[in-house]
Amino acid sequence: MSVRSSPRRITSRQNPVVARVRDLVRVGSASSAVLEGLSLIREAASARWPIELIAVTERTAEDPDVRALMNDLPAEVDRVITTGPVMAALSPARTASGCLAVVGIKPATLDAAVAAASPQLVVCPVNVQDPGNVGAIIRVAEAAGATAVLVCGTSADPFGWKALRGSMGSAFRLPVVPRVSIESALAATSKAGCRLVAAMLSGDAPDQMPLTGPVALFVGAEGQGLPDDVLSACDGRIAVPMTPPVESLNVAVATGIMLYEARRQRNAHAIRTLR
Numbered sequence: 381m382s383v384r385s386s387p388r389r390i391t392s393r394q395n396p397v398v399a400r401v402r403d404l405v406r407v408g409s410a411s412s413a414v415l416e417g418l419s420l421i422r423e424a425a426s427a428r429w430p431i432e433l434i435a436v437t438e439r440t441a442e443d444p445d446v447r448a449l450m451n452d453l454p455a456e457v458d459r460v461i462t463t464g465p466v467m468a469a470l471s472p473a474r475t476a477s478g479c480l481a482v483v484g485i486k487p488a489t490l491d492a493a494v495a496a497a498s499p500q501l502v503v504c505p506v507n508v509q510d511p512g513n514v515g516a517i518i519r520v521a522e523a524a525g526a527t528a529v530l531v532c533g534t535s536a537d538p539f540g541w542k543a544l545r546g547s548m549g550s551a552f553r554l555p556v557v558p559r560v561s562i563e564s565a566l567a568a569t570s571k572a573g574c575r576l577v578a579a580m581l582s583g584d585a586p587d588q589m590p591l592t593g594p595v596a597l598f599v600g601a602e603g604q605g606l607p608d609d610v611l612s613a614c615d616g617r618i619a620v621p622m623t624p625p626v627e628s629l630n631v632a633v634a635t636g637i638m639l640y641e642a643r644r645q646r647n648a649h650a651i652r653t654l655r
Contacts, residue, residue, distance in 0.1 A: 423549030515546020583617030
């Protein structure tokens with residue numbers, strides 16, 4: 381039986397823990413990620429993502445919720461209590477929350493994500509480089525009932541700290557695949573029988589596009605849009621109607637509008653099928 385060790389104290393910014401966390405924030409890793417804030421850490425623990433390290437300030441350690449979390453974590457988790465200045469060095473946030481963790485990443489595989497549920501509603505952000513937008517897309521994808529997210533091309537790492545903060549825990553529950561090549565995403569979703577739909581500035585309105593069957597929705601970055609190879613491979617083009625002079629929406633907002641139309645159609649289809 382593992383015995384839970386007492387938290388160790390770190391009072392120096394030169395401690396190796398500080399260097400490790402800062403490297404994870406700056407360079408990233410395929411195996412570990414940094415979580416900032418108690419709520420996000422609790423979401424990861426609830427989803428059974430392995431917490432490797434948790435660091436809290438002396439003041440935050442007095443919070444009953446923080447104490448409960450630290451007590452509930454497995455014995456092998458490295459528990460650290462530190463000072464405010466050291467936490468400021470550890471945390472990538474402009475204002476440190478006083479509670480930070482390193483978690484082991486559990487990404488889905490491409491084939492498993494595409495086959496996670498049927499009928500598929502797979503969201504494929506392509507070259508979306510803002511990590512906050514990638515996180516928000518994952519969040520709205522889970523909320524609207526999407527079955528997976530394939531993060532394609534040069535898109536930001538969905539398991540970077542900013543994207544994880546933006547997804548607010550959804551990346552721990554929804555199958556998310558990072559660093560997918562555009563060609564692989566097109567091939568995998570097409571092989572699974574999905575209708576490939578490209579989000580554009582001009583195209584069919586969401587309520588005019590059939591979205592009840594297996595669908596893969598490809599969304600591009602603001603300004604650049606989707607590359608030509610995606611457009612040529614897709615079966616249809618969808619656009620959110622806008623009142624002039626507005627010409628475009630934030631990619632996460634537009635994705636949410638299209639996904640909720642898919643949700644509406646699918647719910648209506650399910651009701652008709654039951655009658």
